[in-house]
Amino acid sequence: MTLRAVIAGSGSALPKRRVSNEQLAETVDTSDEWIVERTGIKFRHIADDNETTASLGTEAARSALAAAGIDAGEIDLIVLATSTPNQTFPASATIIQTNLGIGDCTAFDVQAVCSGFLYALSVADNMLRGGAAKTALVIGSETFSRILDWEDRGTCVLFGDGAGAVVLKAEEGDSGVLASKLHADGRHNQLLYVDGGPSTTGTVGKLRMRGREVFRHAVVNLVAVMNEALEAAGLTSDDVDWVIPHQANRRILDATARKLGLAEDKVIITVDEHANTSAASIPLALDTAVRDGRIKRGDLLVLEAMGGGFTWGASVVRY
Numbered sequence: 001m002t003l004r005a006v007i008a009g010s011g012s013a014l015p016k017r018r019v020s021n022e023q024l025a026e027t028v029d030t031s032d033e034w035i036v037e038r039t040g041i042k043f044r045h046i047a048d049d050n051e052t053t054a055s056l057g058t059e060a061a062r063s064a065l066a067a068a069g070i071d072a073g074e075i076d077l078i079v080l081a082t083s084t085p086n087q088t089f090p091a092s093a094t095i096i097q098t099n100l101g102i103g104d105c106t107a108f109d110v111q112a113v114c115s116g117f118l119y120a121l122s123v124a125d126n127m128l129r130g131g132a133a134k135t136a137l138v139i140g141s142e143t144f145s146r147i148l149d150w151e152d153r154g155t156c157v158l159f160g161d162g163a164g165a166v167v168l169k170a171e172e173g174d175s176g177v178l179a180s181k182l183h184a185d186g187r188h189n190q191l192l193y194v195d196g197g198p199s200t201t202g203t204v205g206k207l208r209m210r211g212r213e214v215f216r217h218a219v220v221n222l223v224a225v226m227n228e229a230l231e232a233a234g235l236t237s238d239d240v241d242w243v244i245p246h247q248a249n250r251r252i253l254d255a256t257a258r259k260l261g262l263a264e265d266k267v268i269i270t271v272d273e274h275a276n277t278s279a280a281s282i283p284l285a286l287d288t289a290v291r292d293g294r295i296k297r298g299d300l301l302v303l304e305a306m307g308g309g310f311t312w313g314a315s316v317v318r319y
């Protein structure tokens, strides 16, 4: 038998305020037609002042613990994927630890922008299989609304806030994370970045993106890494029940599925409701499809993402 990191439960959380394209068009020079046609986005949730990356992450983690039927006291590892932490330090993972009343454990943040959840999942998977922990919370939580330039219509309409989480348990068997492949290529830093930071400007900064160039790289990289991860698991796209992509743009999701020869109805899509929530989007989509009954125990899932850096990756999971 092989020791694997099994998804014991999932959860998610969204800010209360839901903003439609029409509402956005009241203050931004844009339209519902433009946003839907280019991106598939219809709504996004935007955090109020009292909703933070740590508070949303805590809510998602609570819901994942409840779904898994696991007491917070059993958690010995917390990995939070985020690019919008509450503070530069301490890691927001430690704020979530305290909020959940979890005692001594390992807790830290991982930052790989929109690929962050896959990086966090892979780190936790390796720690569980290596024996460094037994029961982990892997969380993606973001408040990108705080780093958007609301004067830049080319970016501010694309993003939203939210959080998703999974509880991973080290268990012997055939289920769990079967393979992960992660990549980075820093030569593309300037295509998608934030123009501030503690060691440079001393400010938080705002998100900047050259959307067309990002789009061009996305489909090629995502198709390649999904095939790579499937091959590492000894599987092919014919074996896949569900693709759970990072939700950046409907056109990227459709083009990627087409190139892999996957039917559209095998792709979980939440970008219409959540927009791009960066590291939160994969666990949010996963939790949505688990709760609405589409994803069932035994299904083969492929999780995939690409983001700033560039970073990109894919994980193959037997749910």
Ligand SMILES: CC(C)(COP(=O)(O)OP(=O)(O)OC[C@H]1O[C@@H](n2cnc3c(N)ncnc32)[C@H](O)[C@@H]1OP(=O)(O)O)[C@@H](O)C(=O)NCCC(=O)NCCS
Pocket (backbone or CB within 6 Å): 029, 030, 031, 034, 035, 038, 039, 114, 153, 154, 155, 157, 209, 210, 211, 212, 213, 214, 215, 248, 249, 252, 276, 306, 307, 308
């Ligand atoms: C951002 C994106 C939707 C823009 O679509 P596009 O077809 O490339 O559009 P462009 O940026 O070339 O802009 C086309 C026109 O629309 C305009 N435009 C840009 N944003 C707009 C908005 N929100 N509303 C209305 N018009 C807008 C531009 O000003 C431009 O007008 P012009 O032709 O008069 O100059 C698209 O490039 C994209 O999805 N890229 C990938 C982004 C992504 O997924 N990033 C996250 C990865 S994690």
